[in-house]
Amino acid sequence: MSPKASKPLVPAKTDPAAIRNFCIIAHIDHGKSTLADRMLQLTGVVQPRDMKAQYLDRMDIERERGITIKSQAVRMPWEYAGETFAFHMIDTPGHVDFSYEVSRSLAACEGALLLVDAAQGIEAQTLANLYLAMEHELAIIPVLNKIDLPAAMPEKYAEELAHLIGCEPEDVLRVSGKTGEGVDALLDRIVEEIPAPVGQPDAPARAMIFDSVYDTYRGVVTFVRVVDGQLGHREKIQMMSTGVTHELLEIGVSSPEPEATKGLSVGEVGYLITGVKDVRQSKVGDTVTSANKPAEAIIGGYEDPKPMVFSGLFPIDGSDFPVLREALEKLQLNDAALNFEPETSTALGFGFRVGFLGLLHLEITRERLEQEYNLDLISTAPNVVYQVTAEDGEVLTVTNPSEFPEGKILEIREPVVDATIIVPAEYIGAVMELCQSRRGQLEGMDYLSEERVEIRYKMPLAEIVFDFFDQLKSRTKGYASLNWQAEGEQAADLVKVDILLQGDKVDAFSAITHRDHAYAYGVKMASKLKDLIPRQQFEVPIQAAIGSRIIARENIRAIRKDVLSKCYGGDISRKRKLLEKQKEGKKRMKMVGTVEVPQEAFIAALSSDEGNAKEKTKK
Numbered sequence: 001m002s003p004k005a006s007k008p009l010v011p012a013k014t015d016p017a018a019i020r021n022f023c024i025i026a027h028i029d030h031g032k033s034t035l036a037d038r039m040l041q042l043t044g045v046v047q048p049r050d051m052k053a054q055y056l057d058r059m060d061i062e063r064e065r066g067i068t069i070k071s072q073a074v075r076m077p078w079e080y081a082g083e084t085f086a087f088h089m090i091d092t093p094g095h096v097d098f099s100y101e102v103s104r105s106l107a108a109c110e111g112a113l114l115l116v117d118a119a120q121g122i123e124a125q126t127l128a129n130l131y132l133a134m135e136h137e138l139a140i141i142p143v144l145n146k147i148d149l150p151a152a153m154p155e156k157y158a159e160e161l162a163h164l165i166g167c168e169p170e171d172v173l174r175v176s177g178k179t180g181e182g183v184d185a186l187l188d189r190i191v192e193e194i195p196a197p198v199g200q201p202d203a204p205a206r207a208m209i210f211d212s213v214y215d216t217y218r219g220v221v222t223f224v225r226v227v228d229g230q231l232g233h234r235e236k237i238q239m240m241s242t243g244v245t246h247e248l249l250e251i252g253v254s255s256p257e258p259e260a261t262k263g264l265s266v267g268e269v270g271y272l273i274t275g276v277k278d279v280r281q282s283k284v285g286d287t288v289t290s291a292n293k294p295a296e297a298i299i300g301g302y303e304d305p306k307p308m309v310f311s312g313l314f315p316i317d318g319s320d321f322p323v324l325r326e327a328l329e330k331l332q333l334n335d336a337a338l339n340f341e342p343e344t345s346t347a348l349g350f351g352f353r354v355g356f357l358g359l360l361h362l363e364i365t366r367e368r369l370e371q372e373y374n375l376d377l378i379s380t381a382p383n384v385v386y387q388v389t390a391e392d393g394e395v396l397t398v399t400n401p402s403e404f405p406e407g408k409i410l411e412i413r414e415p416v417v418d419a420t421i422i423v424p425a426e427y428i429g430a431v432m433e434l435c436q437s438r439r440g441q442l443e444g445m446d447y448l449s450e451e452r453v454e455i456r457y458k459m460p461l462a463e464i465v466f467d468f469f470d471q472l473k474s475r476t477k478g479y480a481s482l483n484w485q486a487e488g489e490q491a492a493d494l495v496k497v498d499i500l501l502q503g504d505k506v507d508a509f510s511a512i513t514h515r516d517h518a519y520a521y522g523v524k525m526a527s528k529l530k531d532l533i534p535r536q537q538f539e540v541p542i543q544a545a546i547g548s549r550i551i552a553r554e555n556i557r558a559i560r561k562d563v564l565s566k567c568y569g570g571d572i573s574r575k576r577k578l579l580e581k582q583k584e585g586k587k588r589m590k591m592v593g594t595v596e597v598p599q600e601a602f603i604a605a606l607s608s609d610e611g612n613a614k615e616k617t618k619k
């Protein structure tokens with residue numbers, strides 16, 4: 001993040017009246033990043049020869065998957081009526097797992113571009129993001145994107161959008177992020193319609209942290225929006241929630257490459273570098289003030305990201321445990337939403353219980369651990385968080401089936417969500433049937449237009465987070481879009497199903513499920529394992545049980561594997577070689593009680609056959 005040494009510092013203080021802070025909100029794949037690319041080009045901050053698609057998605061994994069994970073803030077100049085304006089554009093991720101990032105970015109803006117694909121129309125996350133923007137009282141500019149597509153229906157969707165936000169269809173801008181058509185008119189509209197930031201220039205400095213990223217060379221880079229006063233180069237700053245002070249080594253703006261400035265003043269969006277090495281010291285949502293003249297009140301309105309899904313991560317090679325710990329610690333430097341604690345499993349050895357925002361977050365984290373740190377991992381079936389009241393009245397927070405208390409249980413509470421599904425009206429029946437089978441309760445239904453409907457359900461998180469989206473897509477020929485948000489908890493009839501091999505519980509295969517699904521889980525797991533575990537020298541029963549009650553059973557028949565049978569004659573060295581080879585093979589086995597289970601059986605039994613979470617959860 002270093003500026004070129006010889007470059008003079010850009011003067012501090014931009015007149016707040018000439019600043020416009022905005023973000024782009026949209027359903028996933030409606031083209032935010034592509035539109036952002038065009039804006040960078042049109043405003044001249046990125047030269048055509050340096051331009052690459054999705055310029056702002058810097059992480060390799062973001063490029064590979066074509067999605068935005070971390071938000072980015074970029075400063076761009078724009079001439080309007082003879083005056084130069086400074087735009088701060090904050091690109092936001094669109095996936096539901098990362099919606100907390102959207103909410104932070106929104107709090108740093110005065111306006112939002114609501115981007116809708118002109119060939120798709122409004123989708124579930126368009127609504128969710130719009131409601132968030134309205135909560136933050138942002139000025140909203142409706143924009144239809146991808147008008148170059150032959151399938152685009154701008155007239156139809158302009159009406160839909162106008163109806164939704166209460167404006168005239170003519171007020172809906174039409175652009176193409178791909179060809180650039182209409183983008184300069186959009187930039188003008190930003191000046192006209194988004195209010196300039198207001199703050200008190202002479203008050204003690206207050207800046208709100210909306211993102212922190214870890215940079216290998218510079219440590220933590222903190223992105224802030226200055227609300228009051230100003231922060232200067234080399235100033236001593238204080239984090240208001242903890243009182244910790246740091247010296248500012250560098251302050252600047254991204255344009256889109258980092259450019260050091262003398263300071264940041266009211267309404268400006270930029271970055272701070274203090275040499276701190278851990279993002280948790282620069283907490284998103286915290287207020288930065290000046291240590292010499294501290295402000296009195298923190299800027300409010302933030303939520304901390306809360307993990308929704310937990311899974312155990314175990315190295316396949318037990319000696320990789322320290323590497324896994326170090327890798328998780330490094331990822332956490334850059335991902336405040338990731339949390340983990342050590343876990344021991346009798347079947348899988350030492351590993352970590354890791355909390356994620358959702359399945360995509362889990363998959364990305366796992367992929368990064370495997371790619372960037374060269375680890376081979378087994379992950380256990382993900383589960384949500386349960387509140388379990390045991391017989392003695394004690395309430396336990398259970399993030400792992402192995403923590404499930406033995407004995408009688410008074411109540412189990414599970415997280416629930418409000419789900420919004422948008423589909424063409426002909427699929428209402430199919431969607432309702434699916435939601436009902438997942439213990440959903442219909443909350444309401446509205447027609448967005450004659451043929452498209454918004455259906456709202458209250459559902460258990462555990463029912464929606466895993467393969468629900470796949471099912472929804474296949475029942476609606478891919479036309480449904482889904483969004484959900486946490487909405488508290490409810491009591492439910494849940495049980496823990498254990499899997500036993502020769503009478504010994506295999507903790508890695510235990511699961512908490514609804515009583516109605518317990519039998520199906522038991523049967524599926526027992527028959528999967530029967531195929532995966534090789535025959536042993538004795539008979540091995542595989543059982544599924546709720547408490548002491550067996551609900552399913554399979555048997556692996558005994559064999560005696562005589563490796564010497566091929567070896568007639570008395571060549572002792574050949575016999576020895578075969579026995580050695582058999583010993584080698586045994587090393588790759590895990591002993592569960594007296595049963596040898598090959599490593600691959602764990603991997604295969606725990607791997608879901610559901611494929612890729614991004615594909616599943618993308619619209």
Ligand SMILES: Nc1nc2c(ncn2[C@@H]2O[C@H](COP(=O)(O)OP(=O)(O)OP(=O)(O)O)[C@@H](O)[C@H]2O)c(=O)[nH]1
Nearest residue numbers: 028029030031032033034067068094146176177178
């Ligand atoms: N024809 C056409 N395609 C577009 C346009 N804008 C974006 N696309 C394509 O739509 C796809 C999604 O675009 P992105 O810009 O990655 O979408 P996004 O909303 O940023 O997606 P996330 O970062 O994953 O949230 C890409 O394949 C783009 O090439 C457009 O104006 N016209």
